[in-house]
Amino acid sequence: MEWLDLEIDKIIEHFETNAQSCVDWAFHLDKHGGAIVSNLTKSYAKYGAKPKNVQWSCSAIADDGAIVISCWNTKGKQFGSCNLEKLTDGGKIIGYRYTDDLSLWKGNTAGSNEVREYINLAVAEDRPVRFVLVTCLDDLGKWAQAENMAGMQKKFHVKPQLEGRVVEFESDRYVVEFINR
Numbered sequence: 001m002e003w004l005d006l007e008i009d010k011i012i013e014h015f016e017t018n019a020q021s022c023v024d025w026a027f028h029l030d031k032h033g034g035a036i037v038s039n040l041t042k043s044y045a046k047y048g049a050k051p052k053n054v055q056w057s058c059s060a061i062a063d064d065g066a067i068v069i070s071c072w073n074t075k076g077k078q079f080g081s082c083n084l085e086k087l088t089d090g091g092k093i094i095g096y097r098y099t100d101d102l103s104l105w106k107g108n109t110a111g112s113n114e115v116r117e118y119i120n121l122a123v124a125e126d127r128p129v130r131f132v133l134v135t136c137l138d139d140l141g142k143w144a145q146a147e148n149m150a151g152m153q154k155k156f157h158v159k160p161q162l163e164g165r166v167v168e169f170e171s172d173r174y175v176v177e178f179i180n181r
Contacts, residue, residue, distance in 0.1 A: 059114050069131070072134050094179060123166050131178050
């Protein structure tokens, strides 16, 4: 089974219920072009990017000029400002669509402004977008009430085989589609 065919939800569920086999899954992810990374800085480094500020950055520019953004794993449901959903073709997962609305972000003006700047750049210069999936391990109710994600337990996943393009951008709301390349 290809890495892209594995549902992100199943991977997250596996990590949450089978901690002892995390090493096996990490190896599997690396073998199939993905990786689980311990923090934001290391996640971005997988793409040759460095966040300006690890406290609030949610995007960066990679060495190859691609835009790297943090996408929150919402498990296919609209949650807060963002939504991550599978893209399928004939029942096969071919990628993901990520939607976010920067006007709904609480407490991270610098981060939302930076994302807006880089999404504008991706549109203006037709730059590819890279994917860092951030999964909050804390209760989703706690997540919904948080001013920002600074104190939350998180896991980071990179998927270098996905290449994204901004398909919609209106003021604060943007949509990026990530397709297996």
